[in-house]
Amino acid sequence: MPELMDKAVFREALENAIKGKSANQAPFSIAWASGRLSRAHLARWAENHYHYVGPFADYLGYLYARTPHHYTEAKDFLLANMYEEEIGGDRHTDLLIRFAEACGTTRQRVVDPDNMSPTTRGLQSWCYSVAMREDPIVAVAALVVGLESQVPSIYRRQAPTLRDVYKFTDEEVEFFDLHIVSDEIHGERGYQIVLEHADTPELQQRCLKICEIGAQMRLLYTTALYWDYVAKDIPLSEIDAGERKVA
Numbered sequence: 001m002p003e004l005m006d007k008a009v010f011r012e013a014l015e016n017a018i019k020g021k022s023a024n025q026a027p028f029s030i031a032w033a034s035g036r037l038s039r040a041h042l043a044r045w046a047e048n049h050y051h052y053v054g055p056f057a058d059y060l061g062y063l064y065a066r067t068p069h070h071y072t073e074a075k076d077f078l079l080a081n082m083y084e085e086e087i088g089g090d091r092h093t094d095l096l097i098r099f100a101e102a103c104g105t106t107r108q109r110v111v112d113p114d115n116m117s118p119t120t121r122g123l124q125s126w127c128y129s130v131a132m133r134e135d136p137i138v139a140v141a142a143l144v145v146g147l148e149s150q151v152p153s154i155y156r157r158q159a160p161t162l163r164d165v166y167k168f169t170d171e172e173v174e175f176f177d178l179h180i181v182s183d184e185i186h187g188e189r190g191y192q193i194v195l196e197h198a199d200t201p202e203l204q205q206r207c208l209k210i211c212e213i214g215a216q217m218r219l220l221y222t223t224a225l226y227w228d229y230v231a232k233d234i235p236l237s238e239i240d241a242g243e244r245k246v247a
Helices: 007-018 027-033 039-053 056-066 073-086 092-105 107-111 118-133 134-165 174-197 200-230 236-246
Strands: none
Touching: 007 134, 007 174, 007 200, 027 039, 027 134, 027 200, 027 236, 039 092, 039 107, 039 118, 039 174, 056 073, 056 118, 056 134, 073 092, 073 134, 073 174, 092 107, 092 174, 118 134, 118 200, 134 174, 134 200
């Protein structure tokens, strides 16, 4: 049976559980970073991404309600995260819709669940399931460490291309700038909560496994965007060439 890891070893293990499974590896992300996508492709991303991140405060709300009251700092973090998503300034989903509209789609299309792919629906359902059913600390590992902590590294590759290649304005790409900063903070808070409260070998192993699954889910979701919306326009061989150019 695995032994209880100290916090430094456990932190490294959490990071390794995600490593190698970043959504940056997906063909859609590579084509985006190399400027190969059209605005129509980006619009399809926004229509899908809304249904993944739009309910994020809902996921956290279910998790908040199930988190023991004596985990005060964890509950405070979840509540603050929900506040930032929904009412702490511009609503994050409104910033995403602003970007979507700049890509040529409409608010009506973005909010319509019929416009998300089956894989996106699967990711959304997994997030709800984790928030409602998993041990709260395991759920934090999944949603905050496995998913949210990845965001800054993904958007740091994509945001410059949005300005330099696609010529979006600062206002139109505010969604990305905001999450590069906020999700770096959220991700670190998530790590600290998991390191503090995953205090048995069993909990640590469950957190490691679900972080890995979360990273796989986001990679699968992003890869499906290529096959669903881009493959007919840009062959995978051209995406591979773009990856070598970006690297």
